[in-house]
Every structure is written in structure tokens, then in C-alpha cells.
Amino acid sequence: MAAVAIIGVMVAIARSTTGNPEAQATVTTVGYRLRRGWLWALAACAVAAFAVSLPNFPYARPSALEGRHYPVIAFQYGFEMPKTIPLNQPVVFDVTSKDVNHGFGIYAPDGKLFAQVQAMPDYVNHLALTFKVPGHYLVRCLEYCGIAHYAMQGAFDVR
Amino acid sequence: MSDNVVSRRVMWAYILTGLAVFALMFVLGVFMRAEQAAWITFDAGLFYSIMTLHGAGMIVAMALCGMGGLWYIMDREQPMNPGIAWGAFAAMVIGALCVVVAALVGHFAAGWTFLYPLPFVGATWAPWATGAFLVGIALVVVGWAAYCTQLLGCVLSKYGGLRGATGWDLVFHHDAFVASGRPEPPPQAFAALVVAVDGLFAVAGGMPAGIASLAHFVDPSVAIDPLWIKNLTYEFGHTFANLTIYMAIAYVYVALPRYANREWHTSPVLAIAWWGTLLFVATAYFHHLYMDFAQPNGLQYVGEIASYLAAFPPAVVTIFGGALLVYRSKMRWSLASIFLYAGLVGWLVGGVGALLDATVPINVSLHNTLWVPAHFHTYLLQGVFLFVLGWVFAMLEARSAIVTPLVVRWIAGLGIFGGAALLLLGWYVAGSQGVPRRYAIQPAPGPEISSWATIGALILAVGLLVTLAEALRLARAVREVRA
Ligand SMILES: [Cu+2]
Numbered sequence: 048m049a050a051v052a053i054i055g056v057m058v059a060i061a062r063s064t065t066g067n068p069e070a071q072a073t074v075t076t077v078g079y080r081l082r083r084g085w086l087w088a089l090a091a092c093a094v095a096a097f098a099v100s101l102p103n104f105p106y107a108r109p110s111a112l113e114g115r116h117y118p119v120i121a122f123q124y125g126f127e128m129p130k131t132i133p134l135n136q137p138v139v140f141d142v143t144s145k146d147v148n149h150g151f152g153i154y155a156p157d158g159k160l161f162a163q164v165q166a167m168p169d170y171v172n173h174l175a176l177t178f179k180v181p182g183h184y185l186v187r188c189l190e191y192c193g194i195a196h197y198a199m200q201g202a203f204d205v206r
Numbered sequence: 207m208s209d210n211v212v213s214r215r216v217m218w219a220y221i222l223t224g225l226a227v228f229a230l231m232f233v234l235g236v237f238m239r240a241e242q243a244a245w246i247t248f249d250a251g252l253f254y255s256i257m258t259l260h261g262a263g264m265i266v267a268m269a270l271c272g273m274g275g276l277w278y279i280m281d282r283e284q285p286m287n288p289g290i291a292w293g294a295f296a297a298m299v300i301g302a303l304c305v306v307v308a309a310l311v312g313h314f315a316a317g318w319t320f321l322y323p324l325p326f327v328g329a330t331w332a333p334w335a336t337g338a339f340l341v342g343i344a345l346v347v348v349g350w351a352a353y354c355t356q357l358l359g360c361v362l363s364k365y366g367g368l369r370g371a372t373g374w375d376l377v378f379h380h381d382a383f384v385a386s387g388r389p390e391p392p393p394q395a396f397a398a399l400v401v402a403v404d405g406l407f408a409v410a411g412g413m414p415a416g417i418a419s420l421a422h423f424v425d426p427s428v429a430i431d432p433l434w435i436k437n438l439t440y441e442f443g444h445t446f447a448n449l450t451i452y453m454a455i456a457y458v459y460v461a462l463p464r465y466a467n468r469e470w471h472t473s474p475v476l477a478i479a480w481w482g483t484l485l486f487v488a489t490a491y492f493h494h495l496y497m498d499f500a501q502p503n504g505l506q507y508v509g510e511i512a513s514y515l516a517a518f519p520p521a522v523v524t525i526f527g528g529a530l531l532v533y534r535s536k537m538r539w540s541l542a543s544i545f546l547y548a549g550l551v552g553w554l555v556g557g558v559g560a561l562l563d564a565t566v567p568i569n570v571s572l573h574n575t576l577w578v579p580a581h582f583h584t585y586l587l588q589g590v591f592l593f594v595l596g597w598v599f600a601m602l603e604a605r606s607a608i609v610t611p612l613v614v615r616w617i618a619g620l621g622i623f624g625g626a627a628l629l630l631l632g633w634y635v636a637g638s639q640g641v642p643r644r645y646a647i648q649p650a651p652g653p654e655i656s657s658w659a660t661i662g663a664l665i666l667a668v669g670l671l672v673t674l675a676e677a678l679r680l681a682r683a684v685r686e687v688r689a
Contacts, residue, residue: 050555057551060529064466064537071468071535078530086522093514096565100510103567106503123328147324148432150497150574152642160571160640165497167432168323172499187649189497189574189642191317193328194250197645 105162107139107175114138114175121149121166123193126186126201134181134205140174142166149199150189156182163189178205213281216291220274221598223299227267228591232670234260236663239629242648243656251330253646254315258339259306261318265447266302266346268586270295271594272453273353279456280357280398284364290356297349304342308335317644319443322419322435326426337423344416347409350446354405361399365391371399373477380474390472394456396480401453404445404487412442433500444491451553451585452483454593455524458546461600462528465543466535470527479519486516493564497573506566513564517557525550541610541676542603544619546596552588556581559634574644576652577637584630588623598677606683610676618676621669628662 114137120127122145132138142151144166151174152163161184164174178184181204188199234256240246241253277291308314312335316325320343325336365371366388375383376390383390391399415438421428463470492509495501528550537543559581563572572578603609610618632655637643641652648656 049558053554053558054551057529057547057554060533061537061539061547063534064532064539066534068536069534071531074530074533074535078526078533082522082526082530085526086518089518089521093517097510097514100565100567104506105567105570106499106506146327148321148436152574154640158640160575163497163570163573164499167436167498167500169432170498170500174499187642190321191254191319191644192324194254194315194330194646196254197250197642197647 105164105174107173111137111175112139112173114177116141119143119151119166120145121151121188121192121199122146124188124195124199126151126199128186128201129203131204131206132178132184134178137175137177140164140176142172142174143170144168147192148190149192150187152187152189154185154187155180156184165190181205212288213278213285216281216288216295217274217278219292220270220277220295221594223295224267224270224272224274224594225598227263227270227302231260231263231267232667234263236660236667239632239656239660239663241646242653243660244653245657245660250646251313251315254317254644255309255313255331257644258315258317259309262305262309262343263302264586265318265443265450266298266305268450268590268594269350269446269453270298272450272456272590275594275597276394276398276401276453276456277353277357279394279460280360283392283395284360286356286360290352294349294353294356297345297352301342301345301347301349304338304345308339308342311335312338314339319439320419321439322422322430322432325419326422333423340416340420340423343412344420347412347416347442350405351409351413354402354409357398358402358406361391361395361402365389365395371395372481373472373474376472377474377477393459393470393472393476396472396477397452397456397459400480400484400487401449403484404452405449407488408442408445408449411438412446415439415442433498436495436498437501440491440494444494445487447582447586448487448490451590451593452487454549454590454597457593457597457600458524458528458549461542461597462531462546464600464604465538465540465546466531467538468531468535470531476523476527479523482515483519486512486519490516490564493569496566496569510564510566514561517561520553520557525554540599540603541615541618541673542596542599544596544615545592545599548623549589549592549596552592553585556584556589559584571640572637574642575637576633576641576643578643580630580633580637583633587626588630592622595673599680602677602680602684606680606687608680608683610680614672614676618669618673621665621667621672623669625662625664625666625669629659629666630662632656632659632662 116139117129119140119142142164149166150163151166153161155161162176164172184203184205186201188196238256241248313331314335361371371391373391415435418430422430459470489508489512492505493513496506562568563577636652636655639651641648
């Protein structure tokens with residue numbers, strides 16, 4: 048939608064060249080005033096977007112790490128992980144890798160990408176989640192890890 | 207006069223080599239999309255060798271295309287030693303050839319990111335291929351470093367050191383500066399300064415990563431911290447790739463005013479905008495590590511803020527300035543000016559896609575999905591590449607005095623913009639559905655969308671061929687004019 052709006056405005060500007068030309072000085076006087084408005088509008092959008100995004104950052108605060116922990120070990124090409132995860136309870140995946148960088152991408156039963164975190168050797172990434180929808184969740188690798196990357200999968204059930 | 211011939215030769219060597227590499231990588235790209243669409247099949251090893259080559263090759267191609275013209279443009283401001291430019295060119299071309307050999311002969315397939323320890327663990331390729339790839343990348347970095355150093359020297363000596371080149375007095379002592387009669391750096395000089403400084407900053411990250419990798423290659427007992435090298439890899443990769451558009455924008459600064467019959471001059475606002483770019487291009491790369499929860503939290507905030515702020519200079523100054531330059535002007539529309547102007551549109555659209563992805567909570571559902579190639583292909587293919595085409599045609603049109611007929615413009619335009627729109631839309635749609643990137647075989651709805659995207663790529667190819675034919679026609683006319 049934003050793309051259509053941008054293209055629309057830019058095409059309109061391009062089409063303005065078919066009409067009566069105006070001196071550059073005339074155009075810039077108005078243009079610079081417009082630019083100031085555009086700057087403030089963009090700045091307002093950026094501040095608002097940052098403010099809205101901030102509480103939704105996925106990095107677990109220490110208090111959120113109190114849920115039950117489940118180890119996840121990624122390897123070329125699969126995941127060692129529990130088969131079932133409890134419903135409506137805070138859980139923490141402790142995600143690491145045996146060999147190279149992998150991604151731990153959780154796909155909900157409806158096929159949407161629900162959550163993800165990188166699986167990295169020598170490090171443990173804590174992914175705190177609460178599952179509110181029961182069902183079969185698919186795990187896909189979301190970091191290129193070698194030639195069977197596309198086939199690297201896991202799964203668990205939420206009950 | 208003879209100097210002009212030499213600097214033109216440098217420029218065309220870079221640009222034509224860049225375009226040739228682009229063409230090869232484009233063909234490989236179409237093969238990948240066709241494979242993902244299940245139109246053709248080849249094994250995953252080959253797919254990932256091609257993917258590695260396509261990624262590394264395209265960035266080098268776009269860099270070469272931007273470097274040549276920027277060198278030529280700045281050489282006119284202050285003559286530079288062509289020997290250094292040729293040396294940098296040779297290093298980059300030999301480096302690129304090493305990468306080609308590593309990928310196609312050696313089946314190296316660790317991705318352009320070769321995220322440690324991937325090139326060494328579970329490799330399906332020979333160790334020499336890893337070595338050839340690392341040496342190839344190192345040569346590219348060496349060539350790039352030489353180029354940036356020369357460019358920096360040019361800008362600093364011409365405009366009176368860092369103070370003059372950054373436009374410090376223009377901003378803070380404006381009246382005194384104007385009264386002194388000192389020339390202000392033209393807009394393209396700001397691009398050159400930022401490319402040189404941030405380019406060297408990228409090298410400062412890439413070199414330790416490359417040396418550490420080579421050390422591990424020689425002696426596997428050398429251990430590397432995976433998070434440390436991941437930061438450096440993206441610091442180099444993101445910055446280098448991002449700078450391709452800041453090189454190519456020099457083409458717009460120089461050529462678009464000629465078509466609009468107006469002037470694009472330096473203002474304090476433009477100088478400040480480029481200071482912002484200098485800072486934010488160098489710090490935005492943290493957004494590549496949003497999903498690394500082990501990364502210090504503060505850097506994630508820096509990543510989001512810098513990514514947002516990086517959008518301001520182009521959106522408020524350069525692209526807005528370009529639109530203002532064109533608005534109600536006596537614009538001469540030709541292939542060159544259409545490409546230059548359309549590139550601004552592509553940059554803006556790609557920027558919106560990038561901003562969404564740079565927002566951490568949204569990144570959770572877009573990171574390493576096809577949304578990522580969607581947005582960077584938008585500003586490489588519909589930004590950088592169009593600026594380059596615009597520049598090439600601006601040179602050809604000026605010297606051949608030929609204006610492309612409307613019919614040809616429509617065919618080229620529909621092919622390039624229409625085809626690319628379909629191609630790009632495929633990635634955006636699939637990415638928003640969570641289809642992962644870098645999958646030789648994609649989960650649904652990937653393959654179906656890939657079919658549409660492949661059709662888009664083929665339409666784009668037709669547009670590009672028509673454009674190539676037109677370029678050759680103009681080039682022949684240039685030669686006749688000269689003879
Ligand atoms: Cu993987």
C-alpha cells in the first residue's frame with residue numbers, strides 16, 4: 048500500500064513536467080516549506096514506531112526466564128528438542144547449536160511464523176514464550192547452515 | 207584531453223565489467239527462481255553454490271558499476287592517479303574470479319556470509335575451495351580499500367581536509383563561508399566522502415574477520431568466537447552492500463539536473479544529511495543480529511534507531527530533492543532520465559520494506575524469510591542498477607545525440623518495471639507468509655509464488671535485452687560521431 052502511494056506521488060510529480068514549467072527558485076521556496084513538514088511527519092512516525100515496538104521486543108527480562116526451561120540443540124541437519132510443550136504456561140527454550148549457526152523458527156498450526164531465535168555454537172539464546180493455541184508446531188531452520196538447510200525440520204505438540 | 211580519455215577508460219572498464227558480472231549473476235538468479243518454482247531441478251549442492259556466487263557476485267557487480275563512475279566524476283574535480291584505480295580494479299576482478307572458481311569448480315556453498323564455522327564444519331566441498339573463496343573475498347576487500355583510500359585522499363585534498371569536505375563551515379559559519387568565496391563541495395563530493403570513510407570502516411570489520419577465518423583455515427585449532435565474527439561479517443557485508451547505492455546516487459546528482467535543466471547545489475541541509483548517512487550506515491548493521499538474543503541488548507536498540515535514522519537523509523533530502531528538481535521543470539524525458547528518476551522511486555519503496563524489517567517485533571516474523579531478499583532486491587535492482595543504467599544512457603545520449611523512440615522506451619520500461627515488480631512482489635508476498643529465504647525447495651506457498659516471480663524475471667530479461675540493444679545502437683552512433 049505504501050509502495051502504491053509512493054509510486055503514485057512520484058508519477059504525479061513526473062507528470063507535472065508536461066504542464067507549464069516553473070522557475071526552480073519558485074518551486075524550491077514552496078518545496079523547502081513542504082520539506083520541513085515532511086521531516087516532522089517522518090520524525091513523528093519514527094518516534095511512534097519506536098515507542099510502540101519497544102514493549103514488544105522479544106528479549107526476555109530475567110523475570111520472564113522463570114518459566115520451565117526446555118533445551119533445544121540444533122545440528123546439521125535437525126533439532127534435539129522435547130516432543131511436547133504445555134499449553135498456557137510460560138516456557139523458555141534454551142537454544143544452542145552443536146556445530147554451525149542455525150535458526151530456530153517456530154511455525155504455528157496455521158502455518159504462520161510464530162517466533163524465532165538463532166541457534167549459535169558456544170552461546171545459549173533464551174526464547175521465552177507462552178503458547179495459547181494447542182496443536183502441532185513445525186520448526187524450520189532459519190539460518191543458512193549447509194546444503195540440506197532447506198530440509199532441516201523439527202516438530203512438537205502443544206497440549 | 208588525453209587525461210579525459212584515460213579517466214573515461216577507467217570508468218568504462220569498471221562499469222562494463224560490473225554490468226557483465228551483473229548479466230551472469232542475473233541468469234544464475236533466474237535459474238534459482240525457476241528451480242524454486244520446480245520448473246527445473248538440480249541438486250541442492252549446485253543450488254547453494256549458485257546462491258553463494260550470485261550473492262557475492264551481485265554485490266561486487268553493483269560495487270564495480272558505482273565505483274567506476276564515482277571515480278570518473280571525482281577525477282574531474284581533482285585528478286587522481288589512474289594506476290591506483292587500475293590496481294584496485296585488478297584486485298577486485300581477480301578476487302571475483304577466485305569466488306567463481308571456488309563456487310563453480312570447487313562447489314563452495316557456504317553463502318556469501320560464510321558464517322563461521324560453516325565453511326569448515328560439515329563442508330561438502332574441498333578445503334581448497336574454502337581457501338579460494340576466502341582469498342577471493344580478501345582480494346575484493348583489498349581492492350575496495352585501495353579505492354576508498356584514494357577517493358578519500360581526493361576529497362580531502364580538494365576541499366580542504368575533513369573540515370572542508372564535510373561542509374563544517376558551510377553549516378556552522380555559513381555567512382563567513384559564503385563571504386570567503388571558497389567553493390563548497392558539490393553534492394557528489396559528499397557521496398564520495400561517505401563512501402570512502404564508511405567503506406574503510408567496513409574494511410576495518412571485514413579484514414579481522416577474513417584474517418581470523420584464514421587463520422582457522424590454516425590451523426583449525428585457532429578458535430573464533432561465533433558472535434564476534436558474526437558481528438564483523440555483517441558490519442562488513444551490510445555496510446559494503448549499502449554503500450553501493452550511495453556511490454550510485456552520485457550519478458543522479460550529476461546527471462538528473464542536466465535533464466531537468468536545473469541545478470542541484472549543496473546546501474547546509476544536504477551537508478547535515480550526509481553527516482547522518484555517514485553515521486547511520488555504519489551503525490545500522492546491528493539489525494542483522496536482532497534474532498541473536500546473546501547480543502548485548504543495548505546494541506539491538508542501536509540497530510533499530512540507526513536503521514530508522516538512516517532513512518531520513520535519503521527520504522528528506524536526496525529523494526525529496528530529486529522530486530523537487532523534477533517538479534514542474536522543463537524535463538527532457540529519455541531512457542536515461544526515466545531510469546535515474548525511477549531509481550529514486552525504487553529506493554524509497556525498498557526503504558519502506560527495510561524499515562518494517564528493521565523494527566524488532568516485526569523482524570521476529572520476517573527475519574530470514576523471503577522478505578529480506580524482497581527489500582534488498584528492490585533497492586539493488588530498482589535503485590542502484592537503474593542509477594547505473596541511467597548514467598550509462600546519459601553518457602550515450604549526450605555523445606550520440608540520439609533520443610530513444612517512445613515505443614522502445616515503453617517496451618524497455620514495461621519490461622524492466624513491470625517484470626521487476628512481479629519478481630519483487632513474489633518475495634514480498636512469500637516473505638509475509640513466512641516462507642524462509644535460502645531454501646532450495648520451499649514449503650507452500652513458496653513454489654507457486656516462485657512461478658509467478660520467474661515469469662516476472664523473464665519479462666524483466668526481455669526489457670533488459672531491449673535496453674541492451676538500444677545501448678548498443680547508441681554506442682555505435684557515438685563511434686560514428688567520433689569518426
Ligand atoms: Cu539451516
